Amino acid sequence: MYTFGSVPAEGNKSIVFQNLKAKLSGPQADLAEVYQFLIPEFKIGTLDALVVISDELVKYDQFVESVAWKIIDILRILLNGDIDKICANLFVNDKSVDQYLKTFQWDIMKFRAEKSLQEIAEILNEEVSSIDTLMKSKLAHYNQVKGSLQALEKKQTGNLSVRNLADFVKKEHFVLDSEYLETLLVAVPRNLYKSWNSKYETLTQHVVPRSSQKIAEDDEYGLFTVTLFKRVVTDFSNRCREEKFVYRDFKYNEDEMENQRKEFEEMGATEKELSSALLRLAITNFGEVFAAWIHFKAMKVYVESVLRYGLPPDFMSATIKPKYKMDKKIREILNNQYGKLGGALSRETQKDEAIEEYQNLIDKDYYPYVWFQIQFNVKKIAS
Template identity: 55%
Template sequence: MKYTFISVPALGNKQNTFLNIKAKLTEYAETNAFPIPEFKIGTLDALVLLSDDLVKYDTVFEQSVNKVADIVRNFTSGTNGARDQMLLVNEKSIDQYIRGFQWNTMKYRTDKSLQETMGTLNQEVNAIDAIMKAKLNTYTQNKNALQTLQRKQTGNLSVKNLNGIVKKQHCVLNSEYLTTLIVAVPKALYKQWNGKYETLTSMIVPRSSIKVAEDDEFGLFTVTLFQRVVDEFTHKAREERFIVRDFKYDEDALEQQQDELNQVSSVEIEQQAELVRLARINFGELFASWVHLKALRVFVESVLRYGLPPDFTSVTIAAQPKFEKKVDETLLAQYGRLGGIHGLASKSSSNQQQNDEILDHDLQSVNDSSYRPYVQFDLHFDVERA
């Protein structure tokens, strides 16, 4: 989805200017009004500084929108198109919202300065970013805990949870001196294990090793020894590539393990649902903030480009596929005469300082490869991003 916001001098008649643009582009694009209220302008110096700040905020807002959209896409099933239908702004599709955009005067009062309005937008986006980051971190931590538990149930015998595999009869229990270790032995080292385990340390019970289980990579063996040599045996076994598992037989452990897995899995499902719910709500808030920022950019740049008092028409253009170049050529043919400094020659000499400031801003803009003689900003939302 790509939308282009442009503004051109209205010459005292905004409606006729809009209809003229719409007629010129009717074969190539959908054109809609992009109404922007008049704001308290302040000094042109402040306006130039705000213009620079708005460029930075635009990038930040775009990143925030895409991060939250990715959460919705990554955690919901279906095709990209079906998932993007869940991305609504004020209960409207993105396309409907942009084409029918109205400035939210309840949230962003026009009697406030442009700097205050930009500050309010930025605070809202930062607050949502913080909320979504905290929710995503919490979800990720629980997801990692769930994956760790699942790996213990599905991994090989060197890492897999042994509850339910090692039985009571495999272990020496309630002995003051003896204990049973469970050792994962690579299949290629069975002969080495059987020949060496009794001599790795002293105090090993002879012929105490029994193979309990086997998978594609490891065999699980018991060995009974005195408790006082457990640490030494574990160290020597590691040198031989035998893995002494950290295991203590517990009759209730298997049930506890399953209960823990079920609980963590249930929390993960709930947190994911909550994360997606918040992402969908906050996507709409972020996207609306982003479009309002675009409106601010159009207003500020129009004043800097065309001068005071504000007299311009702003529109939204959604080009048909493969007609973007034709739209650009049509607009340049119609408004190329502006040259970015429309109307300066007609200003009185008393406004010369303001004219110089506007001209200086325009000359800086010309160095931008995307420069047009009229105000133009694009909004590109990548529906295939996820």
């Protein structure tokens, strides 16, 4: 868990940062890791506009977070739920997530600070929306191919009553190119072998005597051939069902069997290719989406700080990574240090109706300083 926060800079961001760091991570207080959260100066516009963008940033923030977790879910599917492998593939600008958060810098090339906050937010949102649409499309295509492959794999597995029989049959097992005779395949439960051998010749008329032979066997069934006249095939198959023998509708055709083998191999190769491509895309786009998410966090800190502390902007922002179970202690220290703010507005902006309206919208989880938490524990949430 990380926290992005800000406090008044009192004209010297460096000193305020060092003081905060000493209170939370100094020799006497090993409570957290503290890093500077560098945010550029934005075009502010009117206070009314700030209140509006503050509300929009909440929605953008939630949307981008959801897209980041969707991509992680794709990684979970592709990496068979191996959380360690998922974490090993999460990079943002060639850095681990932790390192990116600790060393965050605003991307001034992509998101120029001279643009309005509304413009920057829309650019970020459009970028993430485009990635979300692309990932949905690629995932749908991959799932379609994977579903087709699984359907083919099911035919390659299971017992002899359901699986593809091409791997078990040979040409010499069948009477071929006969005008009158046809060889059938029947899966017989192992406990009914005696019944089959005693009954198959009399299930219908026109069954060739002693034509049955067992050509394969598994733990549940044996696969038997039987040759009979073509005109009684339907009657014979019906009688098999009555006796709990499983008639397999199989025609020996070498071209068709070879086509089935090729289809299975080609589908497997296509699935692997799509899986690799989707994995690369997910890894790349996770970095893009996560970076956008933290840029939204930076904008939220900036807007909230201006609305809290007034104009001109004069605040110090920081990234705080609390040590285990130290959140409450950290907040106690910050409340003691900055409790005098009490959420009060500066005299210059105290009577502004837009800010008063904004203050009324603040929920009950309110601190006298800016405080935004980010929960990103993949091992805990994605498992």
